[in-house]
Amino acid sequence: MAGRKQLPKRTMLIRAPLTLRAGEDDDLIQAFQAVPARKRAAFIKAAMRSGSFQSLSLDDLPSDDDLEQSIADFLK
Numbered sequence: 001m002a003g004r005k006q007l008p009k010r011t012m013l014i015r016a017p018l019t020l021r022a023g024e025d026d027d028l029i030q031a032f033q034a035v036p037a038r039k040r041a042a043f044i045k046a047a048m049r050s051g052s053f054q055s056l057s058l059d060d061l062p063s064d065d066d067l068e069q070s071i072a073d074f075l076k
Contacts, residue, residue: 020029035043062070 020032022029032040032043
């Protein structure tokens with residue numbers, strides 16, 4: 001047996017846990033509930049390609065300090 005052929009291109013595996021909160025992320029929760037688990041990666045890639053992902057700047061994301069403060073406020 002020759003086995004499986006190697007793919008000609010390199011791949012990148014990204015694992016990113018995603019937490020969605022009721023009341024805040026209801027639209028995303030509803031969208032993910034409609035997608036079978038085995039098709040979530042394809043769904044996420046399609047959503048990233050069709051949205052404003054291409055124009056997103058890292059400066060638009062919350063800073064680590066903001067995230068720490070948010071967690072601290074949540075734990076109070």
